[in-house]
Amino acid sequence: MPFQGIVFENARGMRDLQNPKLMWLKGVLFLFIGTGASVMLWLEAPTLKNAILLALVIWGFCRAYYFAFYVLERYVDPQFRFSGLGSLLRYLLRRGASKTPQPPR
Numbered sequence: 301m302p303f304q305g306i307v308f309e310n311a312r313g314m315r316d317l318q319n320p321k322l323m324w325l326k327g328v329l330f331l332f333i334g335t336g337a338s339v340m341l342w343l344e345a346p347t348l349k350n351a352i353l354l355a356l357v358i359w360g361f362c363r364a365y366y367f368a369f370y371v372l373e374r375y376v377d378p379q380f381r382f383s384g385l386g387s388l389l390r391y392l393l394r395r396g397a398s399k400t401p402q403p404p405r
Contacts, residue, residue: 334358 317323342354368388373381382388 317326338354338358342350368385369382372388377391380391382391
């Protein structure tokens with residue numbers, strides 16, 4: 301079997317990617333998707349304003365992703381390990397809206 305040992309199932313029955321080459325491939329594909337979509341969007345209306353807004357959207361979502369998977373794991377709740385956006389949403393829903401995470405003092 302050519303893909304044997306590449307993934308394993310975790311406790312939730314989901315499969316985790318283990319092969320570093322496939323991880324790099326996945327990252328490169330995400331980069332191509334983002335680059336391609338950005339270029340196509342800008343080509344629809346190639347103005348300086350749209351280029352700046354597109355750059356701000358990309359930057360803002362990158363910072364939100366960093367916050368969701370680095371800041372929350374390292375500083376807000378070090379016991380919880382987020383495996384994706386769905387995992388983050390379940391965590392936030394379980395905590396409830398009244399328990400807004402507070403930074404450590």
